Amino acid sequence: MSQVTLKDIASILGVSVTTVSKALKDYPDISDDTKHAVKLLAEKLNYKPNIHAVTLRSNQSKTIGVILPKIDHQFFAETITGIISEANVHGYQVIVLFSDESMSTEEKQVDLLLEKRVDGILMSLANETNRYEHLHKVVRNQVPLVLFDKITRQVNCSKVIIDDEKAAFKAVEHLIKTGCRKIALFGGPQFPSNYNSRQKGYTKALEKHGITPDESLIYICEDLSIAEGMDNAKALLKTHPDTDGIFCITDHIALGAVSYLNDAQIPIPEQISIMGFSNWLITPYIKPHLSTVDQPSVQIGKESASLLIDEIDRKNKKLPVEFYEIKLQTHLVLRETTKAVVAGK
Known part of the structure:
Protein backbone atom coordinates (compact mmCIF):
# COMPACT_ATOMS: atom_id res chain seq x y z
CA MET A 1 0.00 0.00 0.00
CA SER A 2 1.35 3.44 -0.96
CA GLN A 3 1.99 6.05 1.72
CA VAL A 4 -1.03 8.23 2.60
CA THR A 5 -0.61 11.90 1.64
CA LEU A 6 -2.21 15.18 2.68
CA LYS A 7 -4.01 15.16 -0.68
CA ASP A 8 -5.61 11.78 0.15
CA ILE A 9 -6.97 13.08 3.47
CA ALA A 10 -8.19 16.31 1.85
CA SER A 11 -10.01 14.36 -0.89
CA ILE A 12 -11.82 12.08 1.56
CA LEU A 13 -12.94 14.99 3.76
CA GLY A 14 -13.74 17.34 0.88
CA VAL A 15 -11.40 20.11 2.08
CA SER A 16 -8.24 21.68 0.71
CA VAL A 17 -4.72 20.34 1.25
CA THR A 18 -3.90 23.63 2.99
CA THR A 19 -6.74 23.09 5.46
CA VAL A 20 -5.48 19.58 6.27
CA SER A 21 -1.92 20.84 6.75
CA LYS A 22 -3.06 23.67 9.03
CA ALA A 23 -5.35 21.36 11.02
CA LEU A 24 -2.52 18.96 11.76
CA LYS A 25 -0.42 21.90 12.98
CA ASP A 26 -3.24 23.32 15.14
CA TYR A 27 -3.50 26.64 13.31
CA PRO A 28 -6.02 28.93 15.12
CA ASP A 29 -7.93 29.79 11.91
CA ILE A 30 -9.09 26.14 11.58
CA SER A 31 -12.19 25.11 13.54
CA ASP A 32 -11.95 22.54 16.32
CA ASP A 33 -14.38 20.24 14.48
CA THR A 34 -12.22 20.27 11.34
CA LYS A 35 -9.05 19.68 13.37
CA HIS A 36 -10.69 16.74 15.11
CA ALA A 37 -11.90 15.19 11.83
CA VAL A 38 -8.52 15.63 10.12
CA LYS A 39 -6.52 14.20 13.02
CA LEU A 40 -8.92 11.29 13.47
CA LEU A 41 -8.67 10.32 9.80
CA ALA A 42 -4.89 10.84 9.73
CA GLU A 43 -4.54 8.45 12.66
CA LYS A 44 -6.92 5.90 11.10
CA LEU A 45 -4.98 5.95 7.80
CA ASN A 46 -1.61 5.89 9.64
CA TYR A 47 -0.55 9.14 7.97
CA LYS A 48 3.16 10.01 8.34
CA PRO A 49 4.61 13.36 7.22
CA ASN A 50 6.96 13.22 4.24
CA ILE A 51 10.21 14.21 5.94
CA HIS A 52 12.01 14.94 2.66
CA ALA A 53 9.23 17.27 1.56
CA VAL A 54 9.22 19.03 4.94
CA THR A 55 13.00 19.44 4.69
CA LEU A 56 12.76 20.98 1.23
CA ARG A 57 10.01 23.40 2.26
CA SER A 58 11.57 24.54 5.52
CA ASN A 59 15.23 24.04 4.61
CA GLN A 60 15.50 22.22 7.95
CA SER A 61 15.57 18.50 8.70
CA LYS A 62 15.51 18.94 12.51
CA THR A 63 18.26 16.32 12.66
CA ILE A 64 21.81 16.52 13.97
CA GLY A 65 24.57 14.17 12.87
CA VAL A 66 27.11 12.92 15.42
CA ILE A 67 30.34 11.10 14.52
CA LEU A 68 32.15 9.39 17.40
CA PRO A 69 35.41 7.41 17.22
CA LYS A 70 34.32 4.55 19.48
CA ILE A 71 31.16 2.69 20.41
CA ASP A 72 32.57 0.83 23.43
CA HIS A 73 33.96 3.70 25.49
CA GLN A 74 32.10 4.99 28.55
CA PHE A 75 33.21 8.57 27.89
CA PHE A 76 31.49 8.63 24.50
CA ALA A 77 28.43 6.77 25.79
CA GLU A 78 27.97 9.50 28.39
CA THR A 79 28.75 12.25 25.87
CA ILE A 80 26.03 11.03 23.50
CA THR A 81 23.63 10.93 26.46
CA GLY A 82 24.31 14.63 26.98
CA ILE A 83 23.93 15.38 23.26
CA ILE A 84 20.60 13.57 22.93
CA SER A 85 19.27 15.15 26.13
CA GLU A 86 19.99 18.66 24.85
CA ALA A 87 18.77 17.88 21.32
CA ASN A 88 15.44 16.58 22.64
CA VAL A 89 14.81 19.83 24.50
CA HIS A 90 15.04 21.69 21.18
CA GLY A 91 13.09 19.17 19.09
CA TYR A 92 16.02 17.66 17.20
CA GLN A 93 16.58 14.02 16.31
CA VAL A 94 20.12 12.64 16.47
CA ILE A 95 21.86 10.36 13.96
CA VAL A 96 24.89 8.67 15.61
CA LEU A 97 27.72 7.15 13.56
CA PHE A 98 31.01 5.55 14.67
CA SER A 99 34.28 5.95 12.77
CA ASP A 100 36.11 3.19 14.71
CA GLU A 101 39.17 5.51 14.80
CA SER A 102 39.38 5.38 10.97
CA MET A 103 39.86 8.59 8.97
CA SER A 104 38.51 7.05 5.75
CA THR A 105 35.35 5.91 7.56
CA GLU A 106 35.01 9.35 9.10
CA GLU A 107 35.25 10.97 5.65
CA LYS A 108 32.51 8.70 4.26
CA GLN A 109 30.29 9.42 7.23
CA VAL A 110 30.63 13.17 6.72
CA ASP A 111 29.52 12.71 3.10
CA LEU A 112 26.57 10.59 4.26
CA LEU A 113 25.41 13.22 6.75
CA LEU A 114 25.69 15.97 4.15
CA GLU A 115 23.61 13.86 1.75
CA LYS A 116 21.02 13.38 4.51
CA ARG A 117 20.83 17.19 4.78
CA VAL A 118 21.37 17.26 8.53
CA ASP A 119 21.11 20.71 10.09
CA GLY A 120 24.48 20.41 11.82
CA ILE A 121 27.28 18.00 12.68
CA LEU A 122 29.03 17.19 15.97
CA MET A 123 32.33 15.30 15.80
CA SER A 124 35.09 13.86 17.93
CA LEU A 125 37.93 13.02 15.57
CA ALA A 126 39.38 9.57 14.92
CA ASN A 127 42.95 8.95 16.06
CA GLU A 128 43.94 8.44 12.40
CA THR A 129 42.62 11.81 11.29
CA ASN A 130 45.49 14.04 10.19
CA ARG A 131 43.90 15.68 7.14
CA TYR A 132 40.85 17.88 7.35
CA GLU A 133 39.45 18.41 3.85
CA HIS A 134 36.22 16.63 4.83
CA LEU A 135 35.75 19.10 7.70
CA HIS A 136 36.47 22.07 5.43
CA LYS A 137 33.81 20.63 3.10
CA VAL A 138 31.24 20.83 5.90
CA VAL A 139 32.16 24.48 6.52
CA ARG A 140 32.05 25.29 2.77
CA ASN A 141 28.55 23.78 2.61
CA GLN A 142 27.55 26.19 5.38
CA VAL A 143 26.54 23.31 7.65
CA PRO A 144 27.22 24.22 11.29
CA LEU A 145 30.04 22.10 12.77
CA VAL A 146 31.16 21.68 16.38
CA LEU A 147 34.17 19.56 17.36
CA PHE A 148 34.51 18.15 20.86
CA ASP A 149 37.11 16.23 22.90
CA LYS A 150 39.40 15.15 20.04
CA ILE A 151 39.69 18.24 17.87
CA THR A 152 41.88 20.15 15.42
CA ARG A 153 42.45 23.90 15.41
CA GLN A 154 43.05 23.83 11.65
CA VAL A 155 39.30 24.13 11.04
CA ASN A 156 37.37 27.31 11.79
CA CYS A 157 34.44 26.17 13.93
CA SER A 158 33.33 26.00 17.56
CA LYS A 159 34.95 23.49 19.91
CA VAL A 160 34.21 22.01 23.34
CA ILE A 161 37.14 20.52 25.22
CA ILE A 162 38.78 20.18 28.58
CA ASP A 163 42.14 21.78 29.32
CA PRO A 296 32.67 15.99 32.63
CA SER A 297 31.52 13.79 29.73
CA VAL A 298 27.75 14.45 29.93
CA GLN A 299 28.37 18.18 30.22
CA ILE A 300 30.67 18.06 27.17
CA GLY A 301 27.81 16.51 25.19
CA LYS A 302 25.25 19.06 26.38
CA GLU A 303 27.53 22.05 25.75
CA SER A 304 28.44 20.77 22.27
CA ALA A 305 24.80 20.26 21.27
CA SER A 306 23.79 23.61 22.75
CA LEU A 307 26.51 25.42 20.77
CA LEU A 308 25.51 23.64 17.56
CA ILE A 309 21.78 24.31 17.94
CA ASP A 310 22.44 27.97 18.70
CA GLU A 311 24.53 28.21 15.53
CA ILE A 312 21.78 26.48 13.50
CA ASP A 313 19.19 28.94 14.86
CA ARG A 314 21.37 31.96 14.08
CA LYS A 315 22.02 30.67 10.57
CA ASN A 316 18.28 30.18 9.93
CA LYS A 317 17.55 33.70 11.18
CA LYS A 318 20.39 35.03 8.98
CA LEU A 319 22.20 36.40 12.05
CA PRO A 320 26.01 36.56 12.28
CA VAL A 321 27.60 33.38 13.68
CA GLU A 322 30.50 33.50 16.12
CA PHE A 323 32.77 30.55 16.92
CA TYR A 324 33.66 29.68 20.50
CA GLU A 325 36.12 27.40 22.25
CA ILE A 326 34.70 26.22 25.56
CA LYS A 327 37.06 24.60 28.08
CA LEU A 328 35.34 22.66 30.85
CA GLN A 329 36.91 22.00 34.23
CA THR A 330 38.30 18.65 35.40
CA HIS A 331 39.25 17.42 38.85
CA LEU A 332 41.36 14.67 40.38
CA VAL A 333 39.64 11.64 41.87
CA LEU A 334 42.13 10.22 44.39
CA ARG A 335 41.79 6.56 45.32
CA GLU A 336 44.16 3.74 46.24
CA THR A 337 46.77 3.72 43.43
CA THR A 338 48.39 6.92 44.72
CA LYS A 339 49.84 7.77 48.11
CA ALA A 340 49.02 10.67 50.40
CA VAL A 341 50.76 13.98 49.76
CA VAL A 342 54.10 14.29 51.53
CA ALA A 343 54.14 17.18 54.00
CA GLY A 344 55.98 20.23 52.63
CA LYS A 345 55.67 19.15 48.98
Whole structure:
Protein backbone atom coordinates (compact mmCIF):
# COMPACT_ATOMS: atom_id res chain seq x y z
CA MET A 1 0.00 0.00 0.00
CA SER A 2 1.35 3.44 -0.96
CA GLN A 3 1.99 6.05 1.72
CA VAL A 4 -1.03 8.23 2.60
CA THR A 5 -0.61 11.90 1.64
CA LEU A 6 -2.21 15.18 2.68
CA LYS A 7 -4.01 15.16 -0.68
CA ASP A 8 -5.61 11.78 0.15
CA ILE A 9 -6.97 13.08 3.47
CA ALA A 10 -8.19 16.31 1.85
CA SER A 11 -10.01 14.36 -0.89
CA ILE A 12 -11.82 12.08 1.56
CA LEU A 13 -12.94 14.99 3.76
CA GLY A 14 -13.74 17.34 0.88
CA VAL A 15 -11.40 20.11 2.08
CA SER A 16 -8.24 21.68 0.71
CA VAL A 17 -4.72 20.34 1.25
CA THR A 18 -3.90 23.63 2.99
CA THR A 19 -6.74 23.09 5.46
CA VAL A 20 -5.48 19.58 6.27
CA SER A 21 -1.92 20.84 6.75
CA LYS A 22 -3.06 23.67 9.03
CA ALA A 23 -5.35 21.36 11.02
CA LEU A 24 -2.52 18.96 11.76
CA LYS A 25 -0.42 21.90 12.98
CA ASP A 26 -3.24 23.32 15.14
CA TYR A 27 -3.50 26.64 13.31
CA PRO A 28 -6.02 28.93 15.12
CA ASP A 29 -7.93 29.79 11.91
CA ILE A 30 -9.09 26.14 11.58
CA SER A 31 -12.19 25.11 13.54
CA ASP A 32 -11.95 22.54 16.32
CA ASP A 33 -14.38 20.24 14.48
CA THR A 34 -12.22 20.27 11.34
CA LYS A 35 -9.05 19.68 13.37
CA HIS A 36 -10.69 16.74 15.11
CA ALA A 37 -11.90 15.19 11.83
CA VAL A 38 -8.52 15.63 10.12
CA LYS A 39 -6.52 14.20 13.02
CA LEU A 40 -8.92 11.29 13.47
CA LEU A 41 -8.67 10.32 9.80
CA ALA A 42 -4.89 10.84 9.73
CA GLU A 43 -4.54 8.45 12.66
CA LYS A 44 -6.92 5.90 11.10
CA LEU A 45 -4.98 5.95 7.80
CA ASN A 46 -1.61 5.89 9.64
CA TYR A 47 -0.55 9.14 7.97
CA LYS A 48 3.16 10.01 8.34
CA PRO A 49 4.61 13.36 7.22
CA ASN A 50 6.96 13.22 4.24
CA ILE A 51 10.21 14.21 5.94
CA HIS A 52 12.01 14.94 2.66
CA ALA A 53 9.23 17.27 1.56
CA VAL A 54 9.22 19.03 4.94
CA THR A 55 13.00 19.44 4.69
CA LEU A 56 12.76 20.98 1.23
CA ARG A 57 10.01 23.40 2.26
CA SER A 58 11.57 24.54 5.52
CA ASN A 59 15.23 24.04 4.61
CA GLN A 60 15.50 22.22 7.95
CA SER A 61 15.57 18.50 8.70
CA LYS A 62 15.51 18.94 12.51
CA THR A 63 18.26 16.32 12.66
CA ILE A 64 21.81 16.52 13.97
CA GLY A 65 24.57 14.17 12.87
CA VAL A 66 27.11 12.92 15.42
CA ILE A 67 30.34 11.10 14.52
CA LEU A 68 32.15 9.39 17.40
CA PRO A 69 35.41 7.41 17.22
CA LYS A 70 34.32 4.55 19.48
CA ILE A 71 31.16 2.69 20.41
CA ASP A 72 32.57 0.83 23.43
CA HIS A 73 33.96 3.70 25.49
CA GLN A 74 32.10 4.99 28.55
CA PHE A 75 33.21 8.57 27.89
CA PHE A 76 31.49 8.63 24.50
CA ALA A 77 28.43 6.77 25.79
CA GLU A 78 27.97 9.50 28.39
CA THR A 79 28.75 12.25 25.87
CA ILE A 80 26.03 11.03 23.50
CA THR A 81 23.63 10.93 26.46
CA GLY A 82 24.31 14.63 26.98
CA ILE A 83 23.93 15.38 23.26
CA ILE A 84 20.60 13.57 22.93
CA SER A 85 19.27 15.15 26.13
CA GLU A 86 19.99 18.66 24.85
CA ALA A 87 18.77 17.88 21.32
CA ASN A 88 15.44 16.58 22.64
CA VAL A 89 14.81 19.83 24.50
CA HIS A 90 15.04 21.69 21.18
CA GLY A 91 13.09 19.17 19.09
CA TYR A 92 16.02 17.66 17.20
CA GLN A 93 16.58 14.02 16.31
CA VAL A 94 20.12 12.64 16.47
CA ILE A 95 21.86 10.36 13.96
CA VAL A 96 24.89 8.67 15.61
CA LEU A 97 27.72 7.15 13.56
CA PHE A 98 31.01 5.55 14.67
CA SER A 99 34.28 5.95 12.77
CA ASP A 100 36.11 3.19 14.71
CA GLU A 101 39.17 5.51 14.80
CA SER A 102 39.38 5.38 10.97
CA MET A 103 39.86 8.59 8.97
CA SER A 104 38.51 7.05 5.75
CA THR A 105 35.35 5.91 7.56
CA GLU A 106 35.01 9.35 9.10
CA GLU A 107 35.25 10.97 5.65
CA LYS A 108 32.51 8.70 4.26
CA GLN A 109 30.29 9.42 7.23
CA VAL A 110 30.63 13.17 6.72
CA ASP A 111 29.52 12.71 3.10
CA LEU A 112 26.57 10.59 4.26
CA LEU A 113 25.41 13.22 6.75
CA LEU A 114 25.69 15.97 4.15
CA GLU A 115 23.61 13.86 1.75
CA LYS A 116 21.02 13.38 4.51
CA ARG A 117 20.83 17.19 4.78
CA VAL A 118 21.37 17.26 8.53
CA ASP A 119 21.11 20.71 10.09
CA GLY A 120 24.48 20.41 11.82
CA ILE A 121 27.28 18.00 12.68
CA LEU A 122 29.03 17.19 15.97
CA MET A 123 32.33 15.30 15.80
CA SER A 124 35.09 13.86 17.93
CA LEU A 125 37.93 13.02 15.57
CA ALA A 126 39.38 9.57 14.92
CA ASN A 127 42.95 8.95 16.06
CA GLU A 128 43.94 8.44 12.40
CA THR A 129 42.62 11.81 11.29
CA ASN A 130 45.49 14.04 10.19
CA ARG A 131 43.90 15.68 7.14
CA TYR A 132 40.85 17.88 7.35
CA GLU A 133 39.45 18.41 3.85
CA HIS A 134 36.22 16.63 4.83
CA LEU A 135 35.75 19.10 7.70
CA HIS A 136 36.47 22.07 5.43
CA LYS A 137 33.81 20.63 3.10
CA VAL A 138 31.24 20.83 5.90
CA VAL A 139 32.16 24.48 6.52
CA ARG A 140 32.05 25.29 2.77
CA ASN A 141 28.55 23.78 2.61
CA GLN A 142 27.55 26.19 5.38
CA VAL A 143 26.54 23.31 7.65
CA PRO A 144 27.22 24.22 11.29
CA LEU A 145 30.04 22.10 12.77
CA VAL A 146 31.16 21.68 16.38
CA LEU A 147 34.17 19.56 17.36
CA PHE A 148 34.51 18.15 20.86
CA ASP A 149 37.11 16.23 22.90
CA LYS A 150 39.40 15.15 20.04
CA ILE A 151 39.69 18.24 17.87
CA THR A 152 41.88 20.15 15.42
CA ARG A 153 42.45 23.90 15.41
CA GLN A 154 43.05 23.83 11.65
CA VAL A 155 39.30 24.13 11.04
CA ASN A 156 37.37 27.31 11.79
CA CYS A 157 34.44 26.17 13.93
CA SER A 158 33.33 26.00 17.56
CA LYS A 159 34.95 23.49 19.91
CA VAL A 160 34.21 22.01 23.34
CA ILE A 161 37.14 20.52 25.22
CA ILE A 162 38.78 20.18 28.58
CA ASP A 163 42.14 21.78 29.32
CA ASP A 164 44.08 18.55 28.72
CA GLU A 165 47.45 20.11 29.45
CA LYS A 166 46.31 21.58 32.76
CA ALA A 167 44.57 18.33 33.77
CA ALA A 168 47.68 16.27 33.05
CA PHE A 169 49.85 18.81 34.86
CA LYS A 170 47.70 18.50 38.00
CA ALA A 171 47.77 14.71 37.81
CA VAL A 172 51.57 14.47 37.50
CA GLU A 173 52.13 17.19 40.07
CA HIS A 174 50.05 15.17 42.52
CA LEU A 175 52.33 12.15 41.93
CA ILE A 176 55.35 14.36 42.63
CA LYS A 177 53.79 15.75 45.80
CA THR A 178 53.27 12.19 47.06
CA GLY A 179 57.03 11.57 46.74
CA CYS A 180 57.39 10.17 43.19
CA ARG A 181 60.56 11.29 41.37
CA LYS A 182 60.89 8.85 38.46
CA ILE A 183 57.57 9.06 36.67
CA ALA A 184 56.88 7.32 33.37
CA LEU A 185 54.32 8.46 30.81
CA PHE A 186 52.15 5.98 28.95
CA GLY A 187 51.11 8.40 26.21
CA GLY A 188 49.12 8.30 22.99
CA PRO A 189 49.46 8.77 19.24
CA GLN A 190 50.42 12.06 17.61
CA PHE A 191 46.85 12.74 16.52
CA PRO A 192 44.52 14.10 17.76
CA SER A 193 45.86 17.08 19.70
CA ASN A 194 44.59 16.22 23.19
CA TYR A 195 47.15 13.43 23.67
CA ASN A 196 49.97 15.82 22.82
CA SER A 197 48.51 18.32 25.28
CA ARG A 198 48.54 15.70 28.03
CA GLN A 199 52.18 14.94 27.28
CA LYS A 200 52.98 18.67 27.51
CA GLY A 201 51.29 18.81 30.92
CA TYR A 202 53.37 15.82 32.06
CA THR A 203 56.59 17.48 30.94
CA LYS A 204 55.75 20.87 32.47
CA ALA A 205 54.94 19.32 35.85
CA LEU A 206 58.31 17.55 35.93
CA GLU A 207 60.18 20.71 34.95
CA LYS A 208 58.35 22.84 37.53
CA HIS A 209 59.57 20.51 40.27
CA GLY A 210 63.16 20.28 39.04
CA ILE A 211 62.89 16.82 37.44
CA THR A 212 64.58 16.48 34.06
CA PRO A 213 62.23 14.78 31.57
CA ASP A 214 63.62 11.46 30.31
CA GLU A 215 62.53 10.33 26.82
CA SER A 216 63.20 6.71 27.75
CA LEU A 217 60.37 6.92 30.30
CA ILE A 218 57.81 7.82 27.60
CA TYR A 219 55.91 4.92 26.01
CA ILE A 220 53.45 5.55 23.18
CA CYS A 221 50.25 3.51 23.16
CA GLU A 222 48.91 3.69 19.60
CA ASP A 223 45.70 1.78 20.38
CA LEU A 224 45.18 3.17 23.90
CA SER A 225 44.43 -0.38 25.01
CA ILE A 226 44.57 -2.42 28.19
CA ALA A 227 47.04 -4.78 26.49
CA GLU A 228 49.42 -1.90 25.75
CA GLY A 229 49.25 -0.85 29.40
CA MET A 230 50.31 -4.34 30.45
CA ASP A 231 53.06 -4.65 27.82
CA ASN A 232 54.50 -1.23 28.51
CA ALA A 233 54.50 -1.75 32.28
CA LYS A 234 56.49 -4.95 31.75
CA ALA A 235 58.95 -3.23 29.40
CA LEU A 236 59.27 -0.20 31.70
CA LEU A 237 60.16 -2.19 34.79
CA LYS A 238 62.63 -4.33 32.88
CA THR A 239 64.51 -1.18 31.75
CA HIS A 240 63.76 1.11 34.70
CA PRO A 241 63.10 -1.05 37.79
CA ASP A 242 63.38 2.02 40.05
CA THR A 243 60.35 3.75 38.48
CA ASP A 244 58.04 4.98 41.25
CA GLY A 245 55.16 6.51 39.28
CA ILE A 246 53.22 6.05 36.02
CA PHE A 247 50.90 8.62 34.47
CA CYS A 248 48.57 7.01 31.91
CA ILE A 249 46.66 9.21 29.46
CA THR A 250 43.61 6.91 29.56
CA ASP A 251 42.09 4.65 32.20
CA HIS A 252 42.22 1.70 29.77
CA ILE A 253 46.01 1.95 29.68
CA ALA A 254 46.14 2.42 33.46
CA LEU A 255 44.04 -0.71 33.99
CA GLY A 256 46.59 -2.69 31.97
CA ALA A 257 49.44 -1.30 34.04
CA VAL A 258 47.64 -2.14 37.30
CA SER A 259 46.92 -5.65 36.04
CA TYR A 260 50.56 -6.31 35.18
CA LEU A 261 51.84 -4.96 38.52
CA ASN A 262 49.31 -7.06 40.42
CA ASP A 263 50.36 -10.19 38.52
CA ALA A 264 54.03 -9.37 39.16
CA GLN A 265 53.21 -8.82 42.86
CA ILE A 266 54.61 -5.29 42.78
CA PRO A 267 52.82 -3.30 45.50
CA ILE A 268 50.70 -0.32 44.42
CA PRO A 269 51.20 2.44 45.50
CA GLU A 270 53.96 1.50 47.96
CA GLN A 271 56.47 0.79 45.18
CA ILE A 272 54.77 2.37 42.14
CA SER A 273 51.92 4.86 42.05
CA ILE A 274 49.55 4.95 39.06
CA MET A 275 47.35 7.79 37.82
CA GLY A 276 44.77 7.34 35.05
CA PHE A 277 42.69 9.76 33.00
CA SER A 278 38.91 9.82 32.35
CA ASN A 279 37.30 8.26 35.48
CA TRP A 280 36.04 5.20 33.62
CA LEU A 281 33.07 3.30 35.06
CA ILE A 282 35.12 0.48 36.58
CA THR A 283 37.92 2.60 38.10
CA PRO A 284 36.37 2.55 41.60
CA TYR A 285 36.11 -1.25 41.49
CA ILE A 286 39.48 -2.53 40.25
CA LYS A 287 41.99 -3.50 42.93
CA PRO A 288 43.51 -1.25 44.06
CA HIS A 289 40.97 1.43 43.15
CA LEU A 290 42.40 3.73 40.47
CA SER A 291 43.23 7.40 41.02
CA THR A 292 42.31 9.35 37.90
CA VAL A 293 41.27 12.61 36.25
CA ASP A 294 37.51 13.04 35.98
CA GLN A 295 36.19 14.42 32.67
CA PRO A 296 32.67 15.99 32.63
CA SER A 297 31.52 13.79 29.73
CA VAL A 298 27.75 14.45 29.93
CA GLN A 299 28.37 18.18 30.22
CA ILE A 300 30.67 18.06 27.17
CA GLY A 301 27.81 16.51 25.19
CA LYS A 302 25.25 19.06 26.38
CA GLU A 303 27.53 22.05 25.75
CA SER A 304 28.44 20.77 22.27
CA ALA A 305 24.80 20.26 21.27
CA SER A 306 23.79 23.61 22.75
CA LEU A 307 26.51 25.42 20.77
CA LEU A 308 25.51 23.64 17.56
CA ILE A 309 21.78 24.31 17.94
CA ASP A 310 22.44 27.97 18.70
CA GLU A 311 24.53 28.21 15.53
CA ILE A 312 21.78 26.48 13.50
CA ASP A 313 19.19 28.94 14.86
CA ARG A 314 21.37 31.96 14.08
CA LYS A 315 22.02 30.67 10.57
CA ASN A 316 18.28 30.18 9.93
CA LYS A 317 17.55 33.70 11.18
CA LYS A 318 20.39 35.03 8.98
CA LEU A 319 22.20 36.40 12.05
CA PRO A 320 26.01 36.56 12.28
CA VAL A 321 27.60 33.38 13.68
CA GLU A 322 30.50 33.50 16.12
CA PHE A 323 32.77 30.55 16.92
CA TYR A 324 33.66 29.68 20.50
CA GLU A 325 36.12 27.40 22.25
CA ILE A 326 34.70 26.22 25.56
CA LYS A 327 37.06 24.60 28.08
CA LEU A 328 35.34 22.66 30.85
CA GLN A 329 36.91 22.00 34.23
CA THR A 330 38.30 18.65 35.40
CA HIS A 331 39.25 17.42 38.85
CA LEU A 332 41.36 14.67 40.38
CA VAL A 333 39.64 11.64 41.87
CA LEU A 334 42.13 10.22 44.39
CA ARG A 335 41.79 6.56 45.32
CA GLU A 336 44.16 3.74 46.24
CA THR A 337 46.77 3.72 43.43
CA THR A 338 48.39 6.92 44.72
CA LYS A 339 49.84 7.77 48.11
CA ALA A 340 49.02 10.67 50.40
CA VAL A 341 50.76 13.98 49.76
CA VAL A 342 54.10 14.29 51.53
CA ALA A 343 54.14 17.18 54.00
CA GLY A 344 55.98 20.23 52.63
CA LYS A 345 55.67 19.15 48.98
